[in-house]
Amino acid sequence: MSDIIRSRTYEAFFPLIATAMIYFILAWIISLLLKIIMNAIDRRHRREGAAK
DSSP states (O other): OHHHHHHHHOOOHHHHHHHHHHHHHHHHHHHHHHHHHHHHHHHHHHHHHHHO
């Protein structure tokens, strides 16, 4: 998408920065979700191991 915007507006800086910000925000959200999932799995694993 940023290439299309850049070809129409002849601005190179703003579309690339906007794309980088969107990528950073998505990567940050996904990493937070994965941390939550890993903590939930780790807690279950600890409880199952203690019961044995």
